[in-house]
Amino acid sequence: MAMRRVVAAALLACLLLPMASVRGRNITAMLGGYKEYKLYNKYLSETKVCDEINARQSTSMTILVLSDDAMSKLVSDAGESLAAIKNALRLLSVLDYYDRKKVKKYGSESAATLYQATGDAVSTTGNVKVTDQDGSNYGFASATPGAKVSTVTKEVKTMSFKFSILEISAPVEFDGLFDTPTTSNLTRLLEKAGCKRFAALVASTGVLKTYESAMDNGLTLFAPDDDAFQAKGALDVKNMSSADLVTLLKYHALPEYYPKTSLKAVKGPLRTLASTKAGKDDVSVVAQGDDVSLATGGGKSRVADTVLDNTPFCLLKVDSLLVPAELAGAPEPAAPAPSPTEAPQSSPPAPQPADASSVAADHADHKSKKASSAVASRSVGGTFAAAAVCSVVLASLL
Known part of the structure; x- marks a missing residue:
């Protein structure tokens, strides 16, 4: 035997x-x-x-x-x-x-x-x-x-x-x-992608300037579509303080260039524009096949589409709001451990x-x-x- x-x-x-x-x-x-x-x-x-x-x-x-x-x-x-x-x-x-x-x-x-x-x-x-x-x-x-x-x-x-x-x-x-697409008008790009509410918030809070100043050095922006604000259980952004709203919007951006294909290979948490040195307000990637989601304090949000990939700036559309732990009233999420089959190899x-x-x-x-x-x-x-x-x-x- x-x-x-x-x-x-x-x-x-x-x-x-x-x-x-x-x-x-x-x-x-x-x-x-x-x-x-x-x-x-x-x-x-x-x-x-x-x-x-x-x-x-x-x-x-x-x-x-x-x-x-x-x-x-x-x-x-x-x-x-x-x-x-x-x-x-x-x-x-x-x-x-x-x-x-x-x-x-x-x-x-x-x-x-x-x-x-x-x-x-x-x-x-x-x-x-x-x-x-x-x-x-x-x-x-x-x-x-x-x-x-x-x-x-x-x-x-x-x-x-x-x-x-x-x-x-x-x-x-x-x-x-x-020839590459222009990124000179980020607000218009968001509006054309069906993210008008997100674009309006970004402009009214001044976070638009934060995004624009980061675009030349590397920025990945996750834009929720208009339906995300109407979803069951979604945050009521109208009643949020200005400081919390700025944190929420910064949480939707990474200070690095990560197109969707590159996100699939990420191991461990990723820093956002809202992240602290202690790792607060990081996000984690959950990839399965061609599906890519972001794990946050408020659950998971699926990366639905690539709106614009214009190195070093990438605009991706997500189907729900990315909510940091302190705004969701939940503890900080732990980064998902990679499975044995996903463990990086030391050399090919x-x-x-x-x-x-x-x-x-x-x-x-x-x-x-x-x-x-x-x-x-x-x-x-x-x-x-x-x-x-x-x-x-x-x-x-x-």
């Missing part, structure tokens, strides 16, 4: 091996050992594009990286605007796997990117074109007509049909890539090199592969890897 339990545990561990490697994919850690991409890696972190890449663990991706010289040009072209640089880095994050062998086998084609996936792009402007060039060369360009091709100069890392990091010679750009597992003996033996239907390449690669590659390890483990036990 004891031997059966040991064998069962070994089998379970084998089956979980592919899943562990998927969870460990971390783009900034992968690039951390390359000095030539230090500037690129820096902006991946500052714009939080790294979180968007890491969140797509089940998606086959190709990350187009730039050396420090090429990245400096991109930063200059973007006018040093973080929001514009974020657009460019999203365009360089391709939602499919590519390497030299695949391109030589299938030729030129169009591929979607994170920029297209955000909904900011118009038509196919957020796509890139993969181009087969003379000899062994290949490159990437904007899908707009006449765009200049940036040649792949180095295959930095490749994990066959799962994930690749390719160095390209120059940034991929197109007219309009660096090293990606395995591409199989040089096979280009696409398990991908006969190329078009169908593009729609489900991540699932197929893990089902096939992960199964064979687990089976190989399992056979060794079982042989040693039996």
Whole structure:
């Protein structure tokens, strides 16, 4: 009986091996050992594009990286605007796997990117074109007509049909890539988002100036919609003192840039504009799948929509008021402990090199592969890897 339990545990561990490697994919850690991409890696972190890449663990991706010289040009072209640089880095994050062998086998084609996936792009402007060039060369360009091709100069890392990091010679750009929405009128943004009551309170209390002064250095604003003020049990803001109302409004803002995808990875409490040094009036994030909520002294509030993501400012809509503990008449909430599966890893597992003996033996239907390449690669590659390890483990036990 004891031997059966040991064998069962070994089998379970084998089956979980592919899943562990998927969870460990971390783009900034992968690039951390390359000095030539230090500037690129820096902006991946500052714009939080790294979180968007890491969140797509089940998606086959190709990350187009730039050396420090090429990245400096991109930063200059973007006018040093973080929001514009974020657009460019999203365009360089391709939602499919590519390497030299695949391109030589299938030729030129169009591929979607994170920029297209955000909904900011118009038509196919957020796509890139993969181009087969003379000899062994290949490159990437904007899908707009006449765009200049940036040649792949180095295959930095490749994990066959799962994930690749390719160095390209120059940034991929197109007219309009660096255009970003204006944030000059925060009150109007709130009103257009259906948060008129919140906008009126922010303006009348003077907290609007506090928000505006923080926007350039990093601000995440959680705006409750108009229905939140009418919900059962909602605070009666009309009868609140001026000091309490200011505390309530400051409690709806973080002095850092946290788009929704980045909130999912947060461990522990987050400081708000109302927080004290002792941690009073912090909020905690509760994430489950794609759902993100904020735990406060007055319960939980769901992050419903992204109204504006304009690095380093992010405006998110919530479906109920965020109420600090002293206004809710409840003790300060304890930060939820992360589950074992959510515990951060000290370092990601090293990606395995591409199989040089096979280009696409398990991908006969190329078009169908593009729609489900991540699932197929893990089902096939992960199964064979687990089976190989399992056979060794079982042989040693039996």
